[in-house]
Amino acid sequence: MSVRLKLTLSYAGFLMLAGILLLAAVWVFLLRYVPDQALIVPGSAGTLTGGVFPIRSNLLRVFAPRAAAVLAFLLVLGLVGGWVLAGRMLAPLTRITGAARLATNGSLSHRIQLPGRKDEFRELADAFDAMLARLEAHVAEQQRFAANASHELRTPLAISKALLDLARTDPEYDADEVIDRLHTVNSRAINLTEALLLLSHANQKSFPREPVDLSLFVEEATETLLPLAERQGVTIETSGDITPTIGSQALLLQLTTNLVHNAIVHNLPEQGTVWVNSSVRPKTVVLTVENTGEKLTPERASTLTEPFQRGTARIHADHAGVGLGLAIVKTITQAHDGTLTLTPRSAGGVRITVELPAAAPHADDR
Structure with a gap:
């Protein structure tokens, strides 16, 4: 049976039960307060003859067919009214089902946009619309x-x-x-x-997580890329504190290396500078990489984390890269529940900030 039919039968059954209980209460009341017989005095109430007349037997004969008629009416009313009410209640669910079928067929641009006040169906429709939007963007x-x-x-x-x-x-x-x-x-x-x-x-996100220190990755990345920086004529300046977090050593080292490499390659033709800083906040650790270079607009800077998007022209073709450096940084940051921010510098170049959840201090460190 469909949900609408189940609801209809439920409404009709409840209405019939309420009617039966009401009629039973009326019948009990009548049995309690109506006598078995009544003495009729001649001449009273227009009667010509007197005598004793039965009351309850006549009451049952009169009450039973009328009670049956009332129950039949309640049954019809419950079925018809229940069918209509169930249809109105399930109309939003029908729209949601239609949108789900369209999404199954590959149409992710359709939205339910359920009108009316906020209730359970409206919340479900809004959640479904949000899911469709995320799926459409992801696809x-x-x-x-x-x-x-x-x-x-x-x-x-x-x-x-x-x-x-x-x-x-x-x-x-x-x-x-x-x-x-x-x-x-x-x-x-x-x-x-x-x-x-x-x-x-x-x-x-299928990688082991362990306590790590971003400042150690900064040292390793700068040492590895120092020969490249010297060939490019770029100076690297590092500073900061111990920055404990939880994550993958390999991925966070790759993140740091990509940031420093990107800052070196996208720099001035000569006398360029890269600043790398690690710091600690109350609940997060922050890795900041800045460089000199050509001026970027905020709109252009926001697209650099997209795959295969490249900023200013690189200096040497042997380090042309593959256009995935900052895209990998963005993915690794999101996989570690962090945030990535790109801000153009007024003097040229860009400031890239990675903020990750800080590791909880060990008992020995308290």
């Missing part, structure tokens, strides 16, 4: 990411094919040059694939 982001990833992966493959075709059709072409260029293109494809795998791993 659009995944489609855009897949298209960009396909484009980025197709480029090195197309270059490799062109180099191989050239080497095959032109025997006099320098084989060593072909090998060197294939090595460069293949390395870029490998880096892109590894970045995509890292991004997928961080998205799944």
